[in-house]
Amino acid sequence: MTNILILGGGGMIGQKLAHHIAREGWHGQPASVTLHDIAFPPDGAPAAQRITGSLADTDAAEKLVASRPDVIFHLAAIVSGEAEQAFDKGWQVNMFATWNLLQAVRAEHEASVGSYRPRLVFSSSIAVFGAPFPERIDDEFLTAPLTSYGAQKACCELMVSDFSRKGFVDGVSIRLPTICVRPGTPNKAASGFFSGIIREPLNGQEAILPVPDSVRHTHASPRSAVGFLVRAGTMDLDPLGARRSLNMPGLSCTVAEQIESLREIAGADVVACIKPVPDEAIMKIVEGWPRDFDPSRAKALGFEAETDFAQIIRTYIDEDMTAG
Amino acid sequence: MTNILILGGGGMIGQKLAHHIAREGWHGQPASVTLHDIAFPPDGAPAAQRITGSLADTDAAEKLVASRPDVIFHLAAIVSGEAEQAFDKGWQVNMFATWNLLQAVRAEHEASVGSYRPRLVFSSSIAVFGAPFPERIDDEFLTAPLTSYGAQKACCELMVSDFSRKGFVDGVSIRLPTICVRPGTPNKAASGFFSGIIREPLNGQEAILPVPDSVRHTHASPRSAVGFLVRAGTMDLDPLGARRSLNMPGLSCTVAEQIESLREIAGADVVACIKPVPDEAIMKIVEGWPRDFDPSRAKALGFEAETDFAQIIRTYIDEDMTAG
Numbered sequence: 228m229t230n231i232l233i234l235g236g237g238g239m240i241g242q243k244l245a246h247h248i249a250r251e252g253w254h255g256q257p258a259s260v261t262l263h264d265i266a267f268p269p270d271g272a273p274a275a276q277r278i279t280g281s282l283a284d285t286d287a288a289e290k291l292v293a294s295r296p297d298v299i300f301h302l303a304a305i306v307s308g309e310a311e312q313a314f315d316k317g318w319q320v321n322m323f324a325t326w327n328l329l330q331a332v333r334a335e336h337e338a339s340v341g342s343y344r345p346r347l348v349f350s351s352s353i354a355v356f357g358a359p360f361p362e363r364i365d366d367e368f369l370t371a372p373l374t375s376y377g378a379q380k381a382c383c384e385l386m387v388s389d390f391s392r393k394g395f396v397d398g399v400s401i402r403l404p405t406i407c408v409r410p411g412t413p414n415k416a417a418s419g420f421f422s423g424i425i426r427e428p429l430n431g432q433e434a435i436l437p438v439p440d441s442v443r444h445t446h447a448s449p450r451s452a453v454g455f456l457v458r459a460g461t462m463d464l465d466p467l468g469a470r471r472s473l474n475m476p477g478l479s480c481t482v483a484e485q486i487e488s489l490r491e492i493a494g495a496d497v498v499a500c501i502k503p504v505p506d507e508a509i510m511k512i513v514e515g516w517p518r519d520f521d522p523s524r525a526k527a528l529g530f531e532a533e534t535d536f537a538q539i540i541r542t543y544i545d546e547d548m549t550a551g
Numbered sequence: 552m553t554n555i556l557i558l559g560g561g562g563m564i565g566q567k568l569a570h571h572i573a574r575e576g577w578h579g580q581p582a583s584v585t586l587h588d589i590a591f592p593p594d595g596a597p598a599a600q601r602i603t604g605s606l607a608d609t610d611a612a613e614k615l616v617a618s619r620p621d622v623i624f625h626l627a628a629i630v631s632g633e634a635e636q637a638f639d640k641g642w643q644v645n646m647f648a649t650w651n652l653l654q655a656v657r658a659e660h661e662a663s664v665g666s667y668r669p670r671l672v673f674s675s676s677i678a679v680f681g682a683p684f685p686e687r688i689d690d691e692f693l694t695a696p697l698t699s700y701g702a703q704k705a706c707c708e709l710m711v712s713d714f715s716r717k718g719f720v721d722g723v724s725i726r727l728p729t730i731c732v733r734p735g736t737p738n739k740a741a742s743g744f745f746s747g748i749i750r751e752p753l754n755g756q757e758a759i760l761p762v763p764d765s766v767r768h769t770h771a772s773p774r775s776a777v778g779f780l781v782r783a784g785t786m787d788l789d790p791l792g793a794r795r796s797l798n799m800p801g802l803s804c805t806v807a808e809q810i811e812s813l814r815e816i817a818g819a820d821v822v823a824c825i826k827p828v829p830d831e832a833i834m835k836i837v838e839g840w841p842r843d844f845d846p847s848r849a850k851a852l853g854f855e856a857e858t859d860f861a862q863i864i865r866t867y868i869d870e871d872m873t874a875g
Contacts, residue, residue, distance in 0.1 A: 314717065357793060357794075366693075367692060367693050368693060369690075369692060369693050369694065370693065370694065370709075371712070371793065371794050371796075372709070372712075372713075373716070373793055375713050375717070378709045378710070378712065378713040381709050382706045382709050382710070385694075385696070385702045385706050386702070386706070388695070388696075388702065389696075389699050389702040392697070393699070469681060469695065469697055470681075470695050472695075
């Protein structure tokens, strides 16, 4: 039985990944899933084990890796906004905890005389990129982040690649686009409105749109994100060579196109819940974000995202509204 | 008086930088130079203070930064070959010591209520790039290193940029090409032959050439390297925006062109000291190295290197052979 460890297993994506594995198994076979996070939702995804704690705690990584999981998903992170405000905490959790995880894996690798070399899937982010950039970012564009979060993710990618090159781990970093539509209550992330302008109107609530509807951004649904993770966890990584960071595909569209899709699916009354309230601070942040990608490598490796925004809305309705 | 701290001040470039400052001053004014390194050459460059120790020692960075130097040159590193063999040591010295340095600067910045914000010049390397790459690497090409040394340098660049963006330090990372001609005795670096095939013949000794003479590489003299550092230490960094890593200019030429320059300057008898002894292992390493750059940003900012290899040879003869 495949032992799978999901760090950040209490979060939205971690939970959906655990649900997916419970439903589909791993390579079609049952798997034993251990979830680790600082907290878990009530009535959460099934798991063989739930471990509560911070990956930044002393010895946390060593203890988690001691059971030698076959596959490790590392989704745990301080989010962008918090990492920007809490400088030390951001670097400690987002970078040093990843370093500790990699060192713990290496220690088990060496204790096993090289036989233990787990698959590690690290969830990175398009925040590793910073403006100015071309209209479409290709697979050879530099990582020049404009946030501490992005810098921390970019450092971790370099470590995952180097530990993999040395043979201590079989790792890959996948750079996720903005996940949309995020279920649940609105959060204070600057990107929150991309989900909010769909989710709130569908639930009969007002949603604030802080940017012009000409803003272009790249999205993928939570279902696509889980698909990326599963593929990254099961695929042969040798074709990647030494470049083990991959830009994930996503759907690039404008806010106007998002709204038009919502109108087609749910009607003008629902769209009327969107209230434009320009916010200079959010506009400034959003201007620094990538608009579109040409993720040729990931596409050639079979990674797939939605091809129109209506699919993204329907995934939310199907997966989260009916469940909620 | 400007207080200048040179970490790695006992090394070849650190010593040449200290000599330069002793001769030219800093912005034409006298400066007080503190050198830090694990060892210093006898009869070395003049300095107000020489401190012996490792930057990786506990509290080393705090103690060095406590005197609030105005300018910090961080040239200290475990070299590429050693970082590849001694994995932990490489990351500890090349990455964690830089982290400690940045945190020490930040602590003084905060203790000074923001008034202390020194210039930091970090010596990075073209080792942050890894094959495959285009014939000429431009300023937006990704950092995908193929060595631990390159990964460590790339991580440090991200930290220097993030600490600078947050205003804790006024930092810049300069990516040096291969420095040629290195004075002194041959070392075991895979790149050593680029200097060896000039230096040894000029000194009447045999030099081994382990690669075909069609190999193309980018070089700059130690004198140019010192020029890069001084410019990076004195220039206004605001035009860099958030992208504080710069590819330095260099002279791209083939080994055959190197040898032809040597023939023109020193004659056929000297060139006859070069003995081709193909070495598959070195050829494999060299194939992974950049061949040429288009360092437009650095050039626009006034960074200059040699424009033909004969200048590089003459710089060695002028600066190191006559001195030695």
